[in-house]
Amino acid sequence: MKLLKILSVLAMPMLMAQQSTRFVYQVTLTPDSTNTEKKTEQAYLDTDGKKSFFYAENTLKRDSLMERMRATKNFDRTQMQNLRSNMQFTIEKDLTNQSLVYKSRIGRDQYSYNESPVFDWKILPETVKIGDYQTQKAETKFGGRTWYAWFTQEVPLQDGPYKFSGLPGLIVKVQDAKGDYSFDLMQTKKIAEVQQPQTRGQFINLPKNKYADMEKKFQKDPMSFFSSQAGGGGRGPAGGGRGPSFDPKQQQERQKQMEAEIKSRNNPIELK
Structure with missing residues (x-):
């Protein structure tokens, strides 16, 4: 060592x-x-x-x-x-x-x-x-x-x-x-004092297992979180809010980029 x-x-x-x-x-x-x-x-x-x-x-x-x-x-x-x-x-x-x-x-x-x-x-x-x-x-x-x-x-x-x-x-x-x-x-x-990273907006507190479910949904379909979330409304992929609009080509490129990024994070610190 x-x-x-x-x-x-x-x-x-x-x-x-x-x-x-x-x-x-x-x-x-x-x-x-x-x-x-x-x-x-x-x-x-x-x-x-x-x-x-x-x-x-x-x-x-x-x-x-x-x-x-x-x-x-x-x-x-x-x-x-x-x-x-x-x-x-x-x-x-x-x-x-x-x-x-x-x-x-x-x-x-x-x-x-x-x-x-x-x-x-x-x-x-x-x-x-x-x-x-x-x-x-x-x-x-x-x-x-x-x-x-x-x-x-x-x-x-x-x-x-x-x-x-x-x-x-x-x-x-x-x-x-x-x-x-x-x-x-x-x-x-x-x-000088204990610091914590800055946050904008409120946190949505979930049980740990529900948080894990939300992460899995995001990994399967990341764009649904952006197309349906209302910019911090906390309603998840089924919230029905209106998020930013992308033209089809832009959305496809963004989808590929996010999928590649998610795929490269397949070895989390906690496996279960």
Whole structure:
């Protein structure tokens, strides 16, 4: 395992003293099982010790870019495309009761679901130093995958990247057994306050299984979400609203583009 140097600019004993902290993770993922090329980007875990937000770095950059574009009224789609992420979600955790809210967009609408994932961690005897931290290995099964995590008790925070939490210390690294997904802590720094990505409009909260059904419908017929949704009305593909109109050729091109994009995301982090 390649050891990554962790640049720490915050004294760890002060972490829980009501200061906000940003843990920067390098995320390596294989979203397309038919293409072994791995994608790499960074993600942030922002926390004040009571709650945390996990989201892609590009999400924050897109928010800043959108603010500048609105201020200058100069919209550049190319710049926005360059900041696309393979992690198009935000996870807000309540660290007190180990619950979370998963937020993402399907079509034109924003959806969320609540979850209290149970991680049956098996703490293993293996220890290794990763960067500046002495870590211990643990194993669990989640979302149809076997996961291995390395946590450190030097940071007394029962949290980690994505939905992972519940170990007696911060998760410094976590990866699945197949090597499709890996989260590696790269940097720790103080921030003025816990941030969450900007949102426009309301989230439609669904049970997790209903959210999964909505995602499957979108994957089968993505254009129906755009042709029938009323720009954030939250009525899904059967809502009967009036969305943007496309000429047949434009609609066909858009359909092909979206189908290709969906096809390239056939290896989700949660398989079930």
